[in-house]
Amino acid sequence: MNPFLLFMLKAGLALAVLFSVYFLFLSRDTTYVRNRFYILTSLLASFILPFISIQTRTPHEMQLFGRELTEILVSGTAEMSSTVVSPASVFSWQQAVLTVYLAGLVAAGLKFLLEILSLTFLIVKHRKRDGRIITVRNTKSSGFSAFGYIFINSSLDPYEAQEIIKHEQKHLERFHFFDIVIIEFMKVFQWFNPFIYMFDRSLREVHEFEADEKCLSSGIPVHSYQGLVMNQVFRTKVFSVSNSFSNPTLIKKRMIMMTKKRSGWMANFKILLALPVVAVLLIVFSTCSEKITYNDVLVEEVTPPSKAPLISDAEPEPFVVVEEMPMYTGGDSALLRHIAMNTTYPEAAKKAGTQGRVIVRFCITSAGTVDKISVLKGVSPELDEEAVRVVSTLGIFEPGRQAGKPVPVWYMVPITFTLSGNKSAESAAAVPPPPPPGMPPSSPGASESIIATKDGDDGKTYDAYVVVEEMPVFPGGNEALLQFIAENTSYPEQAKKNNITGRVIVRFAIAETGKVGNISVLHGVDPDLDAEAIRVCSMLPDFIPGKQGGKAVAVWYMVPITFSLK
Numbered sequence: 001m002n003p004f005l006l007f008m009l010k011a012g013l014a015l016a017v018l019f020s021v022y023f024l025f026l027s028r029d030t031t032y033v034r035n036r037f038y039i040l041t042s043l044l045a046s047f048i049l050p051f052i053s054i055q056t057r058t059p060h061e062m063q064l065f066g067r068e069l070t071e072i073l074v075s076g077t078a079e080m081s082s083t084v085v086s087p088a089s090v091f092s093w094q095q096a097v098l099t100v101y102l103a104g105l106v107a108a109g110l111k112f113l114l115e116i117l118s119l120t121f122l123i124v125k126h127r128k129r130d131g132r133i134i135t136v137r138n139t140k141s142s143g144f145s146a147f148g149y150i151f152i153n154s155s156l157d158p159y160e161a162q163e164i165i166k167h168e169q170k171h172l173e174r175f176h177f178f179d180i181v182i183i184e185f186m187k188v189f190q191w192f193n194p195f196i197y198m199f200d201r202s203l204r205e206v207h208e209f210e211a212d213e214k215c216l217s218s219g220i221p222v223h224s225y226q227g228l229v230m231n232q233v234f235r236t237k238v239f240s241v242s243n244s245f246s247n248p249t250l251i252k253k254r255m256i257m258m259t260k261k262r263s264g265w266m267a268n269f270k271i272l273l274a275l276p277v278v279a280v281l282l283i284v285f286s287t288c289s290e291k292i293t294y295n296d297v298l299v300e301e302v303t304p305p306s307k308a309p310l311i312s313d314a315e316p317e318p319f320v321v322v323e324e325m326p327m328y329t330g331g332d333s334a335l336l337r338h339i340a341m342n343t344t345y346p347e348a349a350k351k352a353g354t355q356g357r358v359i360v361r362f363c364i365t366s367a368g369t370v371d372k373i374s375v376l377k378g379v380s381p382e383l384d385e386e387a388v389r390v391v392s393t394l395g396i397f398e399p400g401r402q403a404g405k406p407v408p409v410w411y412m413v414p415i416t417f418t419l420s421g422n423k424s425a426e427s428a429a430a431v432p433p434p435p436p437p438g439m440p441p442s443s444p445g446a447s448e449s450i451i452a453t454k455d456g457d458d459g460k461t462y463d464a465y466v467v468v469e470e471m472p473v474f475p476g477g478n479e480a481l482l483q484f485i486a487e488n489t490s491y492p493e494q495a496k497k498n499n500i501t502g503r504v505i506v507r508f509a510i511a512e513t514g515k516v517g518n519i520s521v522l523h524g525v526d527p528d529l530d531a532e533a534i535r536v537c538s539m540l541p542d543f544i545p546g547k548q549g550g551k552a553v554a555v556w557y558m559v560p561i562t563f564s565l566k
Helices: 003-026 031-050 093-126 158-173 176-189 194-219 224-233 250-260 264-286 333-341 347-351 381-392 478-488 491-498 527-538
Strands: 072-075 133-136 142-148 150-154 356-364 371-377 401-403 403-407 409-418 452-454 461-465 502-510 516-523 546-548 549-552 555-563
Touching: 003 194, 031 176, 031 194, 031 264, 031 403, 093 133, 093 142, 093 176, 142 158, 142 176, 150 347, 158 176, 158 194, 176 194, 194 224, 194 250, 194 401, 224 250, 333 381, 347 381, 356 381, 371 381, 381 409, 401 527, 403 527, 491 527, 502 527, 516 555, 527 555
Parallel strands: 072 409, 133 150
Antiparallel strands: 142 150, 356 371, 356 409, 401 403, 452 461, 502 516, 502 555, 546 549
């Protein structure tokens, strides 16, 4: 999920839980200072708690390396000169939700800004020199306070005006306006959350209760004060960014709280009830380091070379696997969007009814530029040429890194041209790991030669594909594969005692039957860690085998597992 949306959902959950504590245990007490403190602390905590992560166990981190870019579909029909169909993920449901959220955020932000500007305009227009009382005409509010000023309706008689000024003065003395600004600002970001509005109402209630209590303690008779409040009941507030004397929605509670028996000092300790709730929230929000960690995208088309190139002072041969894979400027969605929006279905191919998947390989240099573009699997000269042309228009990438140093890395993009017009792409997670270096460009149909060999334990040469039209799939998908490895890998005790950490890269072949075999360590760290990685991979159940030309074939697969004792 989008990290920003996830953060807002966590903040919304925290608001809901913390408000429940307030409503059930604190709202009926007359300890207004405590209640105000709790509400403000809850508002701030809801935006802080999602950032906190508690490490509950010794970390055992495993990472599945590499990410897959679902093919780009380019559709063309006889009636259309060219039609570009981008992957479904370019505008996925998450992006739709994010768009709606941002639209609401902008609307709420503009409303908040307009109210601030309106209050500022009133102050500038009507204030008197060295005066904090502003008389306002043609307003429905009897009185309110904001920005250190008290606004009074000009239609009030002197007695009413004086009593309301006393009430609003209590708001100013208690700095209630700053509370209102804080919660209004948070409402901009949590506009979708009903609990932020419940907190808003509760905070305004506490403000009025505090001001009423101060006024009554100054000697004003209760019945006289209640009569003054009732006289203003049909007036409504003008601005939400203010404390309004005649807010009609709070009248009933204000009347009750004026005569209610005061809560004892022991009631202040009720606030401690929030501590276990906060602890539970922290546990919920925390990421257990012992569970598998990976990016939003998962591995599928991962194929290593038999030997990885070494880093030298000169420009090395392009890598297949590096510690930090290249990233397109603007992210994977931007890469998908660029290819989808800039690919045109060739007219000659449309007339001939030619369609199919073109697999393009290119190198991302240590400077982040695109180089060495070639077609790994072609369909026709027209489609191949268009795929190469589009890839050549890609801008700068964030280069891949090995041991902190930028290095060239192979990259692969599959682009499917279809004339059906109704084929949809699977959601694209991100960019795939590249095919092995040294793999020759192919002409149409030449993907049959994309085979890597390896000597097996029995002394025989084992052949398996590196790139096939349909890559093998783990039962249940990539998340199930990640989960299986996470649940079945144990950190070797001897390695823990010796504080040995690192990434073990395991390669294995998925046979035509889907069985896992010919397991080996491409990059080892320690005999114990290497053995554990091999043991777990040997436990993997059968995959759905890869296919080439509709026929099941053996395919190489790679899984990097990182052991960490952070």
